[in-house]
Amino acid sequence: MEFNRAVLIYNPAAGRGLHVRPKSLSRAVAALKTIAREVVLTPTDPNRRADALARDAIASGFDLIVTAGGDGTVNEALQALASSNATLLVLPAGTANVLARETGLPLSPIATAESAARFQAFDIPLGVVEFSTSQRYFLLMCGAGFDAAAVHGLNTAHKRSLGMGAYFLSALRQFTQRLGRLRTTVGDQTLDSTLVVASKSRLYGGQLVLAPEAHLGAGEFEIVCFSSGSLMGYLAYVAAVLTRTLRWVPGVRRLRSKALEVNNVEGSRVYVQTDGELVGEAPAKVRMGPETVRMLLPPEFARR
Secondary structure, three states: OOEEEEEEEEOOOOOOOHHHOHHHHHHHHHHHOOOEEEEEEEEOEOOEOHHHHHHHHHHOOOOEEEEEEOHHHHHHHHHHHOOOOOEEEEEEOOOOOHHHHHHOOOOOHHHHHHHHHHOEEEEEEEEEEEOOOOEEEEOOEEEEEHHHHHHHOOOHHHHHHHOHHHHHHHHHHHHHOOOOOEEEEEOOEEEEEOEEEEEOOOEEOOOEEOOOOOOOOOOOEEEEEEOOOOHHHHHHHHHHHHOOOHHHOOOEEEEEEOEEEEEEOOOOOOEEEEOOEEEEEOOEEEEEEEEEEEEEEOOHHHHO
């Protein structure tokens, strides 16, 4: 595909941010010029996040929005791209890069830019989480409960130095207090748990296969509920995920649906995350589309 104007929005604070290698930025721009007549570089900062930058670019007529950063940077840009006429290309440069692993994108941002000429455009249905006064789009998953609490407690300095290890440290700290409980309603079923994940992605937290039947292009979520509130229970869950035996573990329920509702129980404070970013607290409604985003992805994605 060919584009008139592309903006490369890069996150200087991402896990492998391109800012540390100026030559990499030049190589990425040169590669992108094979598919776009004009390429503009724009870094994010605390006052100008990827959503604002993408929104301004779309309003100015840019038809290709390129993000270089982690899944969180992609999620920010997604808020402006949903159901727009612009196309999204992701150059993976984050900590977990779940989207890249899920879709077959090269894990090197430069390799992705240099491969973009052979990519195809796919219209991907978006997940939406709705709160009382706001909503948030997501590509990969929405989690409520334990995992979002770990994101809430994440130490930013640890994330920079430890990468994914920082998330595990924060997760372990959650067991020093009672885990919040939540009630999930899916159709006519009601489930009590400490964590529910509505997933559009097979992968979770990097390379863990949590939802083996999920697919980014599917029109419904694979929903996984975990009932345990103990450290030993969650260690058993992790072991089962690693050995692909989660479906046989007590206290785990799996469902498929286009919509669900999440409520806190007994005054518990239940946080909600999308694509690894904290976005709010329960109560919340989660639905599939009909909003979409057009993405450039490897042709192998369709076969996967």
